Amino acid sequence: MRPRIYLAGPDVFLPDAQAEAARRKRICARHGLDAVSPLDPLPGEPAAWLALPEWQRIHRCNEAHIRSCDALIANLTPFRGPSADAGTVYELGFMRALGRPVFAYSNEAASFLDRTLAFVGAPQGGPGAWRDAEGMQIEEFAAHAAGMADNLMIDGGIAAAGGVLVRRAVPASARWSDLAAFEACVEAAGRILREGS
């Protein structure tokens, strides 16, 4: 059995989302993984779910897809703010609670701290004590040379799961289409899932 891997990410919002999912699935297949997209129909979907409002039905199918997979890869490329897409983050936390491996990639190399400082405009304080205009603390941890990729729960969940987090600087115009970081993440995930290292 090839490991099944759920592809979490805002890629589902791309204009050609089905074709984009197919591109990613082909890359996973080359690395020995069966990929599941949030856009896939759910085999055996309960008939009762067909009567739910669309957003509830999509949510339930996505949770069921995640439960059917051995691991998850999240696209953490920042989405409408300094952090990753909220749906992607929910799914990452969900899979982490199931105790299964989580992996991630981002087409953004700047640290969460630097992105947040830029986003909030005129931060108050200084290194070690940054706050935004509302007085809310800005997370700052010195552990990585590259800085954190996102909120500590995200970086922490991936680290605790023994996953990898691939970050790569990509020109803004290609940040939703460039799959080099994705493929590096898939390659590492495949190696870990199939060989345990």
Place this chain on the structure above:
Amino acid sequence: MRPRIYLAGPDVFLPDAQAEAARRKRICARHGLDAVSPLDPLPGEPAAWLALPEWQRIHRCNEAHIRSCDALIANLTPFRGPSADAGTVYELGFMRALGRPVFAYSNEAASFLDRTLAFVGAPQGGPGAWRDAEGMQIEEFAAHAAGMADNLMIDGGIAAAGGVLVRRAVPASARWSDLAAFEACVEAAGRILREGS
């Protein structure tokens, strides 16, 4: 045994975060709930965790806190973008995967659609087919009169768990201090957890 409830939210970033957590705990206690804050020390924290980088240690303690609780209340007030704080969303998905009840509140009444349209500046398309400047789809679901509160995984997770999501318009200056929506959420959570309705 009083139900234990985990308080997820960016309140941990407030200038007086410990006092803010204490305020919230007192409200929970009045409604028969024992609240756990991410800022609380973890009873029985493994000695090995003391040697971890701070962000990894906080992450592990928060996951352990969540596992020790019967339910979770998330503060979904938008945080540095149209969506809730990423750490909060991770924790909501985490608790949902454990199959335990999740509740939420937000001091923002505007829909996720309206907030996202405002955030992206000059959206393309129109009702039913909104996209941002990168061509990425903007989520739009007609199910609620009030519109969605956030990404469908968030609204969907709370709905599937039988939870409540309290939304209230609060002046911007009070959106991190006003606890009326929080207390309404706690009251509902207490009723559901103690009486099952």
